[in-house]
Amino acid sequence: RLKEEEVLNYFINRSTNAAAESLNSKLKRFRAQLHGVSDLPFFMYRVSLIFG
Numbered sequence: 001r002l003k004e005e006e007v008l009n010y011f012i013n014r015s016t017n018a019a020a021e022s023l024n025s026k027l028k029r030f031r032a033q034l035h036g037v038s039d040l041p042f043f044m045y046r047v048s049l050i051f052g
Contacts (some may be wrong), residue, residue: 026051 010016032048037043 023051 006017027047030047034043034046
């Protein structure tokens with residue numbers, strides 16, 4: 001019952017959140033590589049180069 005709405009949404013719209021989950025996973029892995037970087041503009045620049 002916890003995921004009932006998501007499951008029903010798939011059958012109604014034929015869509016999932018796989019793309020969002022994939023992007024979140026990539027961003028987490030990227031953040032782990034840049035652990036300790038305190039320069040936010042540089043971080044955003046790197047994100048835009050890789051994912052943009």
